[in-house]
Amino acid sequence: MTIDDLTKVKVLLSIKDSNQDDLLNLLLEDNEARLLSYINQDGNTSVKFPTELAWLLREITVRRFNRIGDEGKKSSSESDVSATWSDDDVQDFAVYLNKYRQRKGGRGTARFI
Known part of the structure; x- marks a missing residue:
């Protein structure tokens, strides 16, 4: 049995209704x-998103969902609770993405002059 990414994101966020499905699908x-x-x-020609990186897609979606209302901020605090966000969620996972790119032929840029 496979569960789609929307359902998995909703489980991660403890969302039980469908009120925010449009927002989550957009994210x-x-x-x-x-x-x-x-x-x-x-310049690779990957047409489809690789299923082996679906976990990363869900992780970044949860991060962006949790940041709604605090866009543009680097940190936020309320009482004793504080949160700090990265400027670029994708860059935080570059180590995984670069390994995938290298396996699929993305090794850098060659320029001929």
């Missing part, structure tokens, strides 16, 4: 495009 779609852009920056 999943945007994050998938961002990750594909990073993976394909060397």
